[in-house]
Amino acid sequence: MLKRLLLILGAEILVLAVLASVPLMVDNSFVLGLLTLLAIYGILLIGLDVTVGYLGQVNLAQAAFLGLGAYAAGLAVTRFGTGMVPALAAAAAVGCLFGGVLAFPALRLEGPQFALSTLSFMALTTTALNELESITGGAQGLQVPRPPLAGLVLEAKGFYWLCLLVLVIVWLAMSNLLSSQWGRAFEALRDSPIATDAMGIGTHRHKAVAFTLGSGLGGLAGGLYAFNFQFLQPQVFVYELMVILLLGVVLGGRKSLWGALVGAAIIVLLPNLLSNRVLFQLFSGIGFLLALVAGIRGIVRKSTGPFRALAPVIAMGLLTAGGMVISNTEDWRKAIFALMLFAVMVGLPEGLMGFASRFLTRLFRIESCPLPEPSRLDAVLPVKETGSGSLLDIRELRLHFGGVRAVDGVTMTVRRGSVHGLIGPNGSGKSTLVNVVSGLYAPTSGDIELHGKPLPRGSLFRTARMGISRTFQNLQIFSELTALDNVMVAMKGICSTPLPLVLLGLARGTERRIQTDALALLEMVGLGTEACTPSRDLPHGSQRFLEIARALARRPDLLILDEPAAGLAPPDVARLLEVIRGIHGRGMTIILIEHHMDVVSRLCDIVTVLDYGKVIAEGKPDDVKRNPAVVKAYLGGADGPGEPGLVSACEAAPASS
């Protein structure tokens, strides 16, 4: 733990010290200009990484936010004669404002639609900056004098230190935010928006905050950009710049502040690389050799497919060959960016820093994930008085999809502290019923009440907040998070610390508490030793247990388990029985959908049987098994002897998954 912290902190301080002291040692305006740009692009890319890395959405608008911020700062100075600090604040505010406005429609969007709306926003911004000549000066450009900072006239050196200071502040604030519950929520949202809502984390709020914040940083960087160049033209903030910015984030490494800094360094150095032919040939040659070595290794070890091994080699080969033949590398710069990006996207999707961090972790033998002692389970999941009476009341619930009556007038009551089984043949409406109860679908008609209060209709998020928590038949884990983070992100009381305090780093105490609590829950389901494993690498059975632990992190009043035994090996089924008994022993009310009849018989106090969306039987497991209507539903119309019952029927029917 200490070693890891010291190394990271040491590296940060070392780089900062070097960057800050360069102007004292070298008196070269060219170098100073590059470093200033490095700091500005660093801020810009950290902002872009929030959407591209953490939210996992392709954001094509960051160049527009840079432009908007630059013009906002420029106009604040030229029109209103403000000083440096108010102008920069205005730039960041304009970034946030437009980011917030765009986030509103973009909130509901995923993937290509999100990319398209940001692309349109960028095109619209360029049009507006060009056409609103009376304000922006249009294509003629805008002269921006560098205003004094609190009465102090900044020369090149002073301005560089200011940029560096802003970068450091942004760096610290974002590292606080991204290592907190907020950062985890951003990532959860990327992996499964449905589960994010079902865990009461809330997709919309987090998406909006992430995007607004990233845009605000874009605006802030724009302000510094304006005062650095002191001349603005709309045609700078266009498609090509956006591609370069994406190149920076992808090549540097997503989901990493260091990656953003490395990416910024690459962006800053690129134009110089392109203008010097010898240097360009050298670098493209090195890139080609690296791709070749990696490709051959990949093929020999069979760790990558032929395309992933060959495509980067071909791309870098083209780049090298082109560098030999073509004299005017400047003219081909778009193709050069394209080939480099292509090679990196295919060959090194984790980016330079992703690769480097893996390498360094091995080199210094850092434990990847130091863990504290888990909390006592009683503190995390206190034993509740079960009491009596009903917890959940469903009355005349219907859900029709066109002509299909998936749920057709279901009335049932779940008693406090019971394990209530829900069974029925495939397609009988069990999963649809719990999907309505948990808020994924809005019912066509009927009432659902928890504690006698009506549940929100058709909102996973608000239902989760009312105290219902669920697992999914088709797993919805946050696959890029570790097992521990999966549980932590769902912990009730998430985001109880206000955002500004999180940015200032004042959420560490809660953070620690959440971590130990989550560990306790992982131990309870038997995943204590897997806490640091990325959840996508867990075997299927463990992922099912992980979903249970995550659902418990909500400390729900009602836990819905949707076929938890589906696809489990027999020893895991036995463990599942233990786990569910343990949870039930703490007074938790559980709805259990299950195909394994032995699991149902051993766990459930009461069983409701559905067929064609209707309740056909209800009672103790053993009674229900002998109910003629139930046997008929499972086996079809034959009037078989009542005795063989459901056990054999269930074994005959393949479990749906």
Add this chain to the structure above:
Amino acid sequence: MNEAVIAQMVASGALMGMVYALVAYGFQLTYATSKSINFGQGELVMVSAFICLTLTNLGLPYWLMVPAGLLCGALLGLFVERAAVRLALEQQSEGWILMTIILGLLFFSAAENIWGRDDRPFPTPIPADPIRVFGISVTPVELSVAIGVLCIMALIELFKRKTLLGRAFEAVAADRDAAELMGISATGTVMLSYGISGMVAALAGILVAPITTVGPTMASALVLKAFSVAVVAGLDSGFGVVVVGLVLGALESLTSYYVGSGWREAPGLVLLILALAVRPAGVFGKAAIRKV
């Protein structure tokens, strides 16, 4: 007088709108099979037009140049699928968005350097003298755009409905997994859709080039509007793109007349953002049910 001007504006704008509809239709084809679209589709339009121009300059007659151009477009489409889309689809990631943007940039840069940055005229045997229909003057070139667009869309729809390969296409669009279980190669069908989409892009290039002239940037505005049309109409409605294309084309020419030519891209962009905010599935699209 004023009404006549407006009618003229609406008519010529709507005819241009048919090109947006055609490019948007190309997005729909690939979206149906793979839920992905080529963000560099505009560059396919442009490169195909340049190739056709070169073929014509080499002495190929117009009616031979057209099929040759379509073939080149299809090949380019297949290349995009292989290089940029397939890996991302296999990994079920959205990497294809960036990858197709990257390929588009590569095509753009190549065209810029091979054919030059200047706009060049595109020869066509169709006469350019305007004819008057109900007091509105239309050039045969503009009419050929509308006819060409409707013909190719009708042909492709017929192909999808009447041939075995077309049924396979529809099957993969409806349910990829089920189609694979029935022995239809989903990868092959995605390839097919990218091939046809590339062909559609090439046709758009051939049809629009006589009007816009040929240059590296000829399609960069076009493709933005095609995005708007596809999204506003819904990514699964072939009928919708024609309607929205006509409306957007008309709206745009009115905007450039009344507000200023610099703003002519604005209505499409605003419509796109609004449509995504209000009705993400599009005006003519079907909203998907969230499944778990």
